[in-house]
Amino acid sequence: MRIGHGQVCLQVPVGTRLGGYAARTGASTGTLDQLEVHAVTISAGNSRFAWLVADLPAVNTDLAEPLAARLAGSLRTRPELIWLSATHTHSGPETGCRPGGGRTPPEWHEQVLTAGDLAAGHALATEAPAELTIHTGLINDVGGQRSGALPRKNVPVTVLAARAHGRICGVVVVLPVHPTVLGADNLLVSADLTGAVRRAVTARLGCWAMVATGAAGDVSTRPHRRNQQPDELARLACLAADQVVALTTPPGRAITLDPAPRGPADLRRSPAAGNFESKWSAPIGPGRHFADPHRRSSMPVSGQTTSRCGSAQPSSTAAPEPTGQPPTAPNPEHPTDTHRPPSAAAPHHTLPLGQPDVPRRSPTPNPGQPPNAARPTQPRQPPQARTTGQPNQPSTAPPDPPPITGARTWSLYLPGRLDEPTPDATALRQQLTEARRTGNAVAVRTAETALQGAELAASARIREPRLVVSAVRLGDLSLVGFGGEPYLALEAALATEVPGPLVLIGYTGGYLGYLPTAAAYRTGAYEVHISPVAEGAAELAVREAVRLLGVSPEGGR
Template sequence: MGFGQVVLPVPTGTPMGGYAFRDGTSDGVLDDLRVTAITWYDGDRRVALALVDVVCVNADLCRAARAAVPDVDVLWVAASHTHAGPETGCVPGGAATPEPWRAELTARIVAAVAAARRTERDADGLAYAGQLRGVGSVRSHVTGTPAVPLDVVEVVAAGRRVGVLAVLPVHPTVLPAANLGVSADLTGAVRRALADRFGAGTWVAVATGAAGDISTRHARQGQDQRELARLGGVAADRCVELLAGTGRPAWSAGSRLDTRSATVRLAPKPRTDTAAVLDGAAGALAAARTGGDEAAARVAAGNLDGARFAAEYGTGGAAVDAEVGAWRIGRLAVAALPGEPFLALADRVRADRPAPTLVLGYANAYPGYLPTSDAYRTDQYEVLVSAVAAGGGERLADRAADLIADLDGSAQ
């Protein structure tokens, strides 16, 4: 197993991604963006996971990176989904990655994977799982104490911890649309906090899970770097707490790798009556403000942004092809879902599997938001800006579960 990481430079004046109605371009760097690579090699097959601090990765970037990275059988590219990085073609349904970012990101992925390959060594893995409170929750409504599942993988070589991978299903969006400083946002804050706690000799990687409907909205106490440090510390402390418990064996140095992938065609969402939705969202926002309900006002403001986006840019109209991937090493299975899947879809992927299972989001393509079918009965933000018809998210999750079941069957 190997680990590599390189900086992703972002020049001042770069158009920034994530917020549709942001004014201005980047005006400096608050913290460096990173491209992180982890490799698994069983002596026969090599799998590489590239974690990139951008808002999304499109299929064309994945194709370019796969063609450029040597001696890797399977390469996954997953975005952290920071909204304080460059715009990389984050359009519902997918788009071409604009230059110079397709070439720049490809080069950085190549460099990170090469660095990971140079550090490959025999290692064992242990999996830990638990609830993370006080960082993220369903953003479309308040559901009590903010809590999400947290998965942590510990990598052990020669009897000591050498690396930690955390999968956090929370939109890394603490910094607001008014922010023009480049930052990895929550992902970077968690990375820094974990690195501080573990010290030299332990590498740290943070991947974004199925966070389509999960954000820091109802947990954060501000939208600045101080709040980033606080939330990053909360998440890091929970990781440390989990690691102090008993981990489940995930793989050993002699475990074999196996992989599967599939392309799923998703039906387009019917066109939205944006005029009616705009009126309804504006009315809900006014009522929430009049009633002094700050949480409801935040939700209504987000829904109004979704209605504005649908009215200005339009959604739906064409089928979307999306890649689903899965691989297994030892007992550990990892699934990669494209776009922004709702958290319940990750539960659907691993519902019938007792062994350790990680579910990544924002990986290998960008079909946009992937709500659950129930969510389409509402006019919430994620549904308004989705390009995919109801049921598409479940189709992807079920296909990922099938791929994992096939891997498990082949391992017996």
């Protein structure tokens, strides 16, 4: 296995419109910390996976798709093995972060493509032999669920560590926490919590670090933060970094990419999979709650250092070596614009090996249905998800899968909410008044956001909401990316269906909006009000991810 890393800065001029907060007024007045684009490449045999993470509020398909097509040739891999994720900072430039997604502004479209190209090129140039280990546990006192009947106060975290010559040379941290320490009144450009944790981990481990945002749809720093100022950002980042470093101290579980690929029948749950200590201490029960092993870091909190971001400098701990023979060339018919109506000439669906599919027609809106009709009193049938496009498969499938495989559905149609009434804003204003009487800052903020969501709910009632679902297998490690804001429980739901370790990442390949669990639709939370998808849609996304991973109903692959 070979692993490489690269990073490039994004320059944000003064006067840039910032995204993330509907309540923000005013443009940027300066920079608190640099925004960056990070890239990590992992190769084994003739396969390569490239994962890019950008400090942006969101990335849309009009950005992720052309970047995958552009890098497929230079990285000698397939487009479905190239990911672009956003950290979802709320202090970065507005890039189309709205329900259903939007167009990337031209000035950011080209800059991010160029930065991604440079970062991925540096990662490829610095690839060197390394071992990949996975470490999981809980982060305390940093993030917690901001809605629900019994919100948890800690969050599960996954760390992928690249090790060479007996030491860690780089880490990928998947942190499922909204990077919203800085508030709507902040007008300084910042990567927020993600960037602060990245810098703190780098300072402690003395290596490169890439931090991605996991299933953070209902998770933020709200339960723990004391204020929304830069000093609080540094405090929370130090707490998180100390616990991340503590998780990497044990050897961890090695991810093996067999250079001699095995057939699909061999990729089943093995006894070795039982050695993986899951970050979830218990599977989902009827009450949808989890018990946590109260693991806490004993490392002292130290000061935070600020990283310097030069002009596209590569990160490396070893000299690069030539790679193996390039894999199959990318599909030249891969589309570059998923916002146009799908057609047979523009396939939007990439499947894992041996997974045929029958394309379904696009839904036809009901012209006689008013946009805000009342919810029907009859029980609704389970919603159905639909995908568009023809399967993108090689003409002759190899007998065995390579050690790294991937699949992607660019347009998974999910049930929308055009037939649902918008929330009662009058009642939510009363709830806000009552919360202010209590003086509880968390309750006040929760009530404020619930009212904001109700006032913006009409903008989320869109036709034919579509989600990007990506899946990659690195040996028996499964990575799933949703182009939206998945609730934390969806990762646990996936873990019960997929053998071996699994990580769910949000904000990847596109942006649809919030993906609440079915149970969350009875909470009246901000995330539910502003979500463009109906109850049960997130569970359909989970089903699609399981299908892309090629998992059988019996739990084997």
